[in-house]
Amino acid sequence: MGPKPSAPFQGQFVKNQMLALKKHQALSYFYMRWHNDSLFNRLLKYPVLFLQFFWCHVLSFKTVDVIHVHFFYPTIWLALVYKYLRKPSVKIVVTCHGSDIYHYQPFGALYRWCCGAVDQWIFTSEKLRTKAYTSAPKAVVLSAGIAQVYAQTTQLSRAEKDIDLLYVGALDKNKGMDRLIALLPQLKDKTICVIGTGPYLTQFEQLRSDYPNLRLQQGQGAEQLKAFYQRSKCFLNLSRNESFGLVMTEAMACYTPVIATLTDGSAEQLGADSFWVLEQADEAVLLQQLLQKIQQLLSLSDSDYTALQQQGRQYAKHCLVDDVAAKIHSLYQALAPE
Numbered sequence: 225m226g227p228k229p230s231a232p233f234q235g236q237f238v239k240n241q242m243l244a245l246k247k248h249q250a251l252s253y254f255y256m257r258w259h260n261d262s263l264f265n266r267l268l269k270y271p272v273l274f275l276q277f278f279w280c281h282v283l284s285f286k287t288v289d290v291i292h293v294h295f296f297y298p299t300i301w302l303a304l305v306y307k308y309l310r311k312p313s314v315k316i317v318v319t320c321h322g323s324d325i326y327h328y329q330p331f332g333a334l335y336r337w338c339c340g341a342v343d344q345w346i347f348t349s350e351k352l353r354t355k356a357y358t359s360a361p362k363a364v365v366l367s368a369g370i371a372q373v374y375a376q377t378t379q380l381s382r383a384e385k386d387i388d389l390l391y392v393g394a395l396d397k398n399k400g401m402d403r404l405i406a407l408l409p410q411l412k413d414k415t416i417c418v419i420g421t422g423p424y425l426t427q428f429e430q431l432r433s434d435y436p437n438l439r440l441q442q443g444q445g446a447e448q449l450k451a452f453y454q455r456s457k458c459f460l461n462l463s464r465n466e467s468f469g470l471v472m473t474e475a476m477a478c479y480t481p482v483i484a485t486l487t488d489g490s491a492e493q494l495g496a497d498s499f500w501v502l503e504q505a506d507e508a509v510l511l512q513q514l515l516q517k518i519q520q521l522l523s524l525s526d527s528d529y530t531a532l533q534q535q536g537r538q539y540a541k542h543c544l545v546d547d548v549a550a551k552i553h554s555l556y557q558a559l560a561p562e
Contacts, residue, residue: 225295228259230421231394232443237368237470237545238294244369244549249556252288254280254302270298277302282310289560292317292552296324300338307341315559317552319346319368320356322467322488331357344555348468349492364555365492368470369548370540371446374477379537382457382529387439388414388522390456390480392449392471395422400462400485403511408435410515414522419444419452453478458521462514463487464504473543476536481529483517485510493539 225235235255242253256273259265281288282305291303296318303316328335336357345363347353353363389411395401401424408416408431418428419441432438444452453459459475461484469489472482476493483500484490490501500521502513524532 226255226257226259228261230261240371240545241369241549241552244545245553248549248553274302278305282306287311288314290315290317290556292319294319295321297328297335297338304338304341315343316341317344317346317555317559318342320352321348322352322465325352325356326465343559349488351488351491352467366551367473367543367548368468369545370470370473370477370543372544372546373446373450374474374540375544377450377478378454379479379533380454382526385455385457386415387417387452387456389416389458389460389518390452391460392419395420395424395428398464400464403462404460405431406511407514408438412437415439417441417452417456419449449474450478453480456480458483458518461485461490466490468492473540477540479533479537481521481532481536483514483521
């Protein structure tokens, strides 16, 4: 998926990977350019994508040695068409994003058959890998990679930060926006910043009159986000399902501790048994625990808060996109040596 008017930064981490990989080798980049929210687009975007790919690559005089598919299904069909109609020896690498596994269980016959054509799997978390259906043994777990701009960030003390709670991401139910709204009456004394777009945006805009402590920002670039992360005392991730969740890594790269619900992504980044990761079994209990954790984090001693900042930064600095791209390049080289 490329960007669209309502989601101008959609697909950005894939683009960041591509730009980082270009430092290692020549490559072409194909993505969904015709992309908006209209019913007409939703009906025809995949047929148009297929025709564009067929014209630009299957009928091209040039051939490629490796095709890297982001988001396995149904995108894998483009790579299979290329393999069986253009170049049978092409190697196929797949990065699974989460919903390309979660939304297809139990796996149908066509889905399972497509899995057999993949030469190298990449999963963004170990738990996501265990939920996949693969008939090939080659699989690695790699961070999706955060922008290189996060290599250099400033560690502010908690007293220097002017935002108590920060959320960055899509404003939808899966990301737990109903949970955040339910918490607002208990957080009137906290400055809350919400950055993103989605179905809940209108509701958040209406809530600002009742909650003057609530700040809203729409899509931001990496440089702007870095400033928001650094100014925030705590980052909230309230997702119901999250295969990785790069925003948690970005926050930690900026010395901002994270409180998260238990998902594949938070378990990978914070640890499933982390004090700051909460089970999702009961909504009422979850909301109570979230309030408790927020109060606890914001009232930690300065030394304990600083230690938490350092711990997150140590993890995040290994997830920079240049490092991830170097590992992916090595996978390409192993499949199709020059």
